[in-house]
Amino acid sequence: MAAATPNRTLPGDALAALAALADEPADSRFKSLPPDAEAAGLTVGQLAAERRSLFTGGFTTPVLALSAESVEHNLALLESYSERHGLAFAPHGKTSMAPQLFARQLQYGAWGITAAVPHQVRVYRAYGVQRIFLANEVVDPVALRWIARELDADPDFRLICYVDSVRGVELMDEALRGRADGRALDVVVELGAGDGARTGARTDADCAAVADAVARTATLRLVGVAGYEGEVPRADPERVRAWLERLAALAADFDKTGRFSGTGLDEIVVSAGGSAWFDTVADVFAQLPPLSLPVLKLLRSGAYVSHDDGHYSRLTPFNRIAQEGALQPAFRLWAQVVSRPSSEQAFLNAGKRDAAYDLDLPQAQVVRDARTGGIRPADAVEVTKLSDQHAWLHTGPEADLEVGDWVGLGLSHPCTSFDKWQLIPLVKADGTVVDFVRTFF
Numbered sequence: 001m002a003a004a005t006p007n008r009t010l011p012g013d014a015l016a017a018l019a020a021l022a023d024e025p026a027d028s029r030f031k032s033l034p035p036d037a038e039a040a041g042l043t044v045g046q047l048a049a050e051r052r053s054l055f056t057g058g059f060t061t062p063v064l065a066l067s068a069e070s071v072e073h074n075l076a077l078l079e080s081y082s083e084r085h086g087l088a089f090a091p092h093g094k095t096s097m098a099p100q101l102f103a104r105q106l107q108y109g110a111w112g113i114t115a116a117v118p119h120q121v122r123v124y125r126a127y128g129v130q131r132i133f134l135a136n137e138v139v140d141p142v143a144l145r146w147i148a149r150e151l152d153a154d155p156d157f158r159l160i161c162y163v164d165s166v167r168g169v170e171l172m173d174e175a176l177r178g179r180a181d182g183r184a185l186d187v188v189v190e191l192g193a194g195d196g197a198r199t200g201a202r203t204d205a206d207c208a209a210v211a212d213a214v215a216r217t218a219t220l221r222l223v224g225v226a227g228y229e230g231e232v233p234r235a236d237p238e239r240v241r242a243w244l245e246r247l248a249a250l251a252a253d254f255d256k257t258g259r260f261s262g263t264g265l266d267e268i269v270v271s272a273g274g275s276a277w278f279d280t281v282a283d284v285f286a287q288l289p290p291l292s293l294p295v296l297k298l299l300r301s302g303a304y305v306s307h308d309d310g311h312y313s314r315l316t317p318f319n320r321i322a323q324e325g326a327l328q329p330a331f332r333l334w335a336q337v338v339s340r341p342s343s344e345q346a347f348l349n350a351g352k353r354d355a356a357y358d359l360d361l362p363q364a365q366v367v368r369d370a371r372t373g374g375i376r377p378a379d380a381v382e383v384t385k386l387s388d389q390h391a392w393l394h395t396g397p398e399a400d401l402e403v404g405d406w407v408g409l410g411l412s413h414p415c416t417s418f419d420k421w422q423l424i425p426l427v428k429a430d431g432t433v434v435d436f437v438r439t440f441f
């Protein structure tokens, strides 16, 4: 998919790496690919070029389909949302771990891509991502030295990561010292989202102590503040807003006390924002007082790219700001009825290996009739449980379902949907498979 549109943001070798994904053999490493494609020695690109039908083109069940139209819609929507609200965008790449989608996100104006751990940074670098926001603490000396080598080798590469403890800063400094002419690593102090929340310094005094520790090193440079409102305990609009205002005040205080001066900075970074509260992030960031340097207000939503039919469809800010648009759920998992032992039970050949189940069970949405190919609503069909390789269905008296039918399932939680599939067919609304999205988990 990346090769289809010229890319203005990625270096040439990254484009070659992306293009090489199409040269992988369409073989049994990838669930659901047509066995005849492997027998014919087709590559993934050649299989995509055949424009087969997902339903009749030889794919085997279960098969996860990613809607080509919905992904494009979601990419465009968050681009326009960010632009309208003066936000730079570094979508979280851990959601899809799909370099082809990163390329599309960059084409849609993203500043860079967010990562959670150094391994993800390595994948991003292999596909030419030039700006990475590593929204986590890194104290592993091997990973730090690798990051430093990447920075030293490529003056156009920018990476920013979190710090939240004095000890962490000392460990980073130890790992990074001793490089002749090495660039300092840019860091932001992470403000924790509240007592008992995840990572992040808890108090303003803790944040200041971490910033002081950074200032004592020659290997690190403080460039801003960040945090994740998605971890605010018992999150509601008031609590999330209050925490974001604390983050904004911390940035203003650091600026007032000169923490961003004298290090050659040309902008201050203030970052927050997943896929559940970006309206509140946009509001609070819009009210940031002017600082001594321009501010890069960096949003990091990741789940928006595929959206979902569960958790995020309930939490999306677009439920509150419908006038600004709506995301579209892009995944549908197709599984086949393999057993119908009673009028109340049926079993599909997809289970925990194939479907996200950490937040909600999949929802039966539609049935594709094995005899006619017709598609009808999955009335009175409910997923009640998942085994490793089976979905348990309860069927009511009105359910029209027999062995052989395909059931289209809606999923909840994009991150744990992507990570079960290494190659995902990108499918048009009429069922034509137009490409494949490769993931690296």
Ligand SMILES: Cc1ncc(COP(=O)(O)O)c(C=O)c1O
Residues within 6 Å of the ligand: 092, 095, 135, 227, 228, 230, 273, 274, 275, 276, 300, 301, 302, 303, 304
């Ligand atoms: C630190 C951080 N930033 C951004 C995100 C992206 O949020 P979402 O998955 O809701 O898009 C996450 C998700 O877990 C996160 O942990």
